[in-house]
Amino acid sequence: MSADDDGPLGDLSPLLAIMARLRDPERGCPWDREQDFASIAPYTIEEAYEVDEAIRAGDLDALRDELGDLLFQTVFHARMAEECGAFDFDDVIASVVDKMVRRHPHVFGGADIQTAEAQTVSWEALKASERKHKAKAGVLDDVPAALPALMRAQKLQKRAARVGFDWPSSDEVLAKISEEAHELAEAAKSGDPEQIADEIGDLIFVAVNLARKLGADAEEALRRTNAKFERRFRFIEQELEKRGKMPAESTLEEMDALWNAAKAAERAER
Numbered sequence: 001m002s003a004d005d006d007g008p009l010g011d012l013s014p015l016l017a018i019m020a021r022l023r024d025p026e027r028g029c030p031w032d033r034e035q036d037f038a039s040i041a042p043y044t045i046e047e048a049y050e051v052d053e054a055i056r057a058g059d060l061d062a063l064r065d066e067l068g069d070l071l072f073q074t075v076f077h078a079r080m081a082e083e084c085g086a087f088d089f090d091d092v093i094a095s096v097v098d099k100m101v102r103r104h105p106h107v108f109g110g111a112d113i114q115t116a117e118a119q120t121v122s123w124e125a126l127k128a129s130e131r132k133h134k135a136k137a138g139v140l141d142d143v144p145a146a147l148p149a150l151m152r153a154q155k156l157q158k159r160a161a162r163v164g165f166d167w168p169s170s171d172e173v174l175a176k177i178s179e180e181a182h183e184l185a186e187a188a189k190s191g192d193p194e195q196i197a198d199e200i201g202d203l204i205f206v207a208v209n210l211a212r213k214l215g216a217d218a219e220e221a222l223r224r225t226n227a228k229f230e231r232r233f234r235f236i237e238q239e240l241e242k243r244g245k246m247p248a249e250s251t252l253e254e255m256d257a258l259w260n261a262a263k264a265a266e267r268a269e270r
Helices: 013-022 030-034 037-057 060-083 089-102 116-133 147-160 169-191 194-215 218-242 252-270
Strands: none
Touching: 013 060, 030 089, 030 169, 037 060, 060 089, 147 194, 147 218, 218 252
């Protein structure tokens, strides 16, 4: 069986048929048959990150492939749901079509929304209404627990801010960072792992809040810092290699000097 066996280009039938065959109790793949929603979920998250990576790299060929992999994850979950009588792929499509139409009344209805900002307000109001119908009336109820921690922290804070639970300005957040840093220093003196973890979490949470107040994305900011660290540390490794050395054979002072050289080279390139 191949994607070209039947159905026009863009028809999902061949992909759905492949998934059904993979899950077939007698003729399917042993690995695919053994999976359930929980075991597949990490792969779904991984594929979403690979889509993000292709976008960041500006690689449209890779993006095409990764979007296909992500679509396959949707098909996989829908097939398992169909097998247990919950819903099928058609229901998935119907659900998202209904949601998009419902949340864009200015496009598919008579609402008058002229700006992206107004649409954001309308979108959040519609989502709040949907939460009430789902018995999820709390402001924070549908912020996914599986999100990366920095991203989830920023979403939680953004939701709370919409109902007035927010610092007046970034000045108060900066003061809070100093307070949390002091509390972390005290926890470090105690040597209590639980207290240290709590205080580190508090400090990071406030730093995320500062990012939000300043209009920065905390997850993206840390990604950039990670990339910067990798770039500069590779510079250290390369320079040490020229000297016939490895990092483990070098001193901290030597590596720190190379780190500063990497910083200076980056500044010169700007």
